Amino acid sequence: MESAAKKCIQWGIALIVAGGFVLVLLPQLLGLLAEATGPSTAIGVGAVDLLTGLIRWAMIPMGTTLIGAAVVIRVLAPELQRSCETQPSGR
Numbered sequence: 001m002e003s004a005a006k007k008c009i010q011w012g013i014a015l016i017v018a019g020g021f022v023l024v025l026l027p028q029l030l031g032l033l034a035e036a037t038g039p040s041t042a043i044g045v046g047a048v049d050l051l052t053g054l055i056r057w058a059m060i061p062m063g064t065t066l067i068g069a070a071v072v073i074r075v076l077a078p079e080l081q082r083s084c085e086t087q088p089s090g091r
Helices: 003-037 039-086
Strands: none
Touching (some): 003 039
16 A cells, blocks of 8 residues: 555544544533633633534544545556556656
């Protein structure tokens, strides 16, 4: 397997797993944080919630995109290598 495809698969799986954990666990942790700090830090907790929401909804799609890129690399790499071997170099 090409090193780029292998790295894409590894990062894609890591992002999907991490995104799943973040998607499941982070809302409960933010709720506990909001209860522990009280109403005086509502703006800060809201900002953290907004930021983590963006991260939460970007990790899984980014992971699947990287896995898709690895599939494309695996399919196109042999064709590119064959086309380089068949075309004469201009040197």
